Amino acid sequence: MYAYLPLSEIDLDAELARRLPRHLAYFHLALPVAEDENGLTVALAQPDNRAVRQVIETALGHPIVPVRSTDSEIRAALDRIWHDVDTARGGILAWAEDPGQRAALAAFTERSVRSPFPHLSVQMSEAASPAELVESARAARSALVISHAATPETRRALLLTAPSAIWLTRDLEAIPAPRLAVLRLNTPDHQLLDWLPSIARSQLGETVVLAAAEQAATASGSPLFSRLTALLSPDDPRGAHIAELRHALTDLGVQGRLKVREGTLGEVILAETADSPYGLLLMAAEASGSFAAEVFEQIWDRIGGALLIKAG
Numbered sequence: 001m002y003a004y005l006p007l008s009e010i011d012l013d014a015e016l017a018r019r020l021p022r023h024l025a026y027f028h029l030a031l032p033v034a035e036d037e038n039g040l041t042v043a044l045a046q047p048d049n050r051a052v053r054q055v056i057e058t059a060l061g062h063p064i065v066p067v068r069s070t071d072s073e074i075r076a077a078l079d080r081i082w083h084d085v086d087t088a089r090g091g092i093l094a095w096a097e098d099p100g101q102r103a104a105l106a107a108f109t110e111r112s113v114r115s116p117f118p119h120l121s122v123q124m125s126e127a128a129s130p131a132e133l134v135e136s137a138r139a140a141r142s143a144l145v146i147s148h149a150a151t152p153e154t155r156r157a158l159l160l161t162a163p164s165a166i167w168l169t170r171d172l173e174a175i176p177a178p179r180l181a182v183l184r185l186n187t188p189d190h191q192l193l194d195w196l197p198s199i200a201r202s203q204l205g206e207t208v209v210l211a212a213a214e215q216a217a218t219a220s221g222s223p224l225f226s227r228l229t230a231l232l233s234p235d236d237p238r239g240a241h242i243a244e245l246r247h248a249l250t251d252l253g254v255q256g257r258l259k260v261r262e263g264t265l266g267e268v269i270l271a272e273t274a275d276s277p278y279g280l281l282l283m284a285a286e287a288s289g290s291f292a293a294e295v296f297e298q299i300w301d302r303i304g305g306a307l308l309i310k311a312g
Contacts, residue, residue: 181210
């Protein structure tokens with residue numbers, strides 16, 4: 001049993017709470033609330049989930065003392081903590097795995113990234129490895145890491161460990177359009193709003209927002225109707241989430257199409273990228289990044305320019 005902590009009755013330390021990256025805080029519904037010699041006290045919606053506790057401890061670099069709070073209390077507290085934070089405060093850190101590509105990466109960054117985000121300063125990294133790059137990005141509190149990564153090992157390492165948004169490039173000459181924005185249908189999807197509107201307004205090409213509906217089945221495994229209707233209904237939480245994001249993107253000037261396809265998210269992404277020549281894939285935060293890394297490798301040769309993972 002874990003002690004229950006009513007978050008509405010305590011004063012939150014915003015600086016302490018923001019030590020846990022936003023994407024992990026929202027995905028796992030976790031909020032650091034106090035620190036002492038025993039470690040960090042963290043309010044969790046699922047304090048008895050060992051895997052969640054391990055993820056949070058790894059991210060914070062300290063043992064945690066779990067307490068229980070409700071989903072709604074934690075989400076409301078996170079909204080208060082993060083609502084006025086400038087996600088672009090740390091600038092852009094650019095790195096080429098092959099030093100011979102540094103000049104081409106700098107030109108790509110200026111052409112394809114600075115146009116939508118002119119307020120972000122750019123620093124070229126001379127890191128000798130992905131691990132060194134990640135440490136540099138963490139120390140600089142970089143909002144975006146752009147990497148020309150030549151090997152699957154490097155790409156996976158960055159997707160799994162980088163503390164900020166990741167833009168991995170394949171073709172430094174390509175224009176990152178049209179764009180495919182993938183919804184995971186949970187709170188981290190909101191992080192697409194940090195990046196997609198600026199990209200869409202500054203780059204030509206269509207924006208497609210993609211959601212997946214897995215087929216429902218009985219307890220015996222017999223197929224039923226798909227969950228497509230649920231994703232299109234505002235009375236269903238997933239449908240309401242899609243509608244909310246669609247309205248937000250429209251209000252922010254993003255024009256495009258919404259697609260809802262049947263299948264697992266991985267199947268739907270692979271099918272969509274096989275059918276259409278996308279230059280840029282955007283995906284919101286995800287618990288460990290392993291899903292994104294696996295899908296990314298399968299579509300690496302299909303997309304023309306880059307993959308953007310919002311991870312912080």
